[in-house]
Amino acid sequence: MVLAQRADPADPANVEIGKELIRKCVAARGGAAYSGIRTVTATGQYTPFDRGMSQVPIPFLDIIVYPDRERVEFGKGKKKDRRIQVNVGAGGWLYDGDNEVLKDQSAEQLKSYADGLEYDIDRILRGEVANASVRFFGREELRPGERADVVLIEPSPTRSAYLWLDRKDHLPIKLIYEKSSGGTLTRHEVRFFQYVRYDGVLFPNIVDFLRDGVQESRVNYQSIRLNQPVNDDIFAKPVNVKAIK
Numbered sequence: 001m002v003l004a005q006r007a008d009p010a011d012p013a014n015v016e017i018g019k020e021l022i023r024k025c026v027a028a029r030g031g032a033a034y035s036g037i038r039t040v041t042a043t044g045q046y047t048p049f050d051r052g053m054s055q056v057p058i059p060f061l062d063i064i065v066y067p068d069r070e071r072v073e074f075g076k077g078k079k080k081d082r083r084i085q086v087n088v089g090a091g092g093w094l095y096d097g098d099n100e101v102l103k104d105q106s107a108e109q110l111k112s113y114a115d116g117l118e119y120d121i122d123r124i125l126r127g128e129v130a131n132a133s134v135r136f137f138g139r140e141e142l143r144p145g146e147r148a149d150v151v152l153i154e155p156s157p158t159r160s161a162y163l164w165l166d167r168k169d170h171l172p173i174k175l176i177y178e179k180s181s182g183g184t185l186t187r188h189e190v191r192f193f194q195y196v197r198y199d200g201v202l203f204p205n206i207v208d209f210l211r212d213g214v215q216e217s218r219v220n221y222q223s224i225r226l227n228q229p230v231n232d233d234i235f236a237k238p239v240n241v242k243a244i245k
Contacts, residue, residue: 005147006138017136018151024170025163026125030201033226035126037201040064041228044221046074052214060219067128069235084244086235087113093237095244102241118155119177121190124163129155137162148173171195171202187212198224 007014026034041064045057061073068089075082075097084095085105092105092113105113123129137152148164155161161177174191188211192204207219238244 005140007136009135014136015134018134021136021149021151021165021170022125022134025165025172028170028202029125030197033200034202036227037122037126038066038227039230041225041230042221043223044219047218047220049215049217054218057220063230063234065230065235071234082244086237088235090114095238095241100241102238102244104237115179118159119161119175119188119190121163121172121175121192124153124155124161125172129153131156139167140164142173172204189213196221199226201226 007017040062042062044060046060047057048055058074059076061071063071069087071084071086073082073084080097080100082095082097084097086093087105087110090110092110093103094105094109095102117123118129118132120129124132133154135152135154137150139147140150142148142164147167149167149170151163151165153161153163159177159179161175163175164173165171166173172192174189176187176189178185178187180186188209191208191210193206193208194204195202196205197203203221203224205221207221208215209217209219234245
């Protein structure tokens with residue numbers, strides 16, 4: 001990526017500027033209420049895209065218990081209409097309602113999920129990506145006369161992401177990163193729109209996902225509840241398809 005105004009990477013002051021921008025972003029999202037999130041229960045519509053064209057939206061339910069449990073359900077709630085993905089620590093399982101198949105996630109699927117956590121905006125901002133370093137990278141033009149602050153985030157020495165922040169309210173505009181897929185380096189971009197306050201914390205109501213400049217999906221949130229009680233049983237793999245709840 002080429003920035004209109006790049007900061008000097010050798011200047012140690014840019015590390016402190018980067019950290020300060022992250023602190024301002026956390027404060028803008030909700031401060032202590034944001035940093036103290038223990039669980040997230042979200043509902044909405046997931047829209048897949050095919051070669052940049054939107055397809056039929058699918059309702060979803062996403063339940064997260066930090067630090068390492070998540071259950072995502074897609075579909076209308078009936079057993080045959082649902083797809084469930086559960087991740088707990090380094091393991092996980094899947095349920096495919098169309099084919100009525102219950103199985104463990106493959107090593108590749110588990111790795112893909114773990115890799116995705118390193119680029120999860122909330123985990124980055126809340127300091128849950130271990131050993132991640134940050135540095136002010138420069139400013140990029142959003143539109144004529146308006147620029148965004150860009151923070152370079154490095155989850156590891158071989159991985160990096162660029163977080164664009166609004167210079168007025170310090171909220172995330174987008175996150176850009178690259179990763180290898182099938183031996184090819186691909187450019188991923190996550191865009192955030194329409195911030196709404198839920199339980200004292202600002203969340204983007206619309207999130208777009210692009211790959212190499214082509215939109216792959218959109219998430220529209222309808223509700224987000226924080227720190228609700230979550231029964232651990234929902235993360236346990238059922239003994240068979242008939243036991244799916």
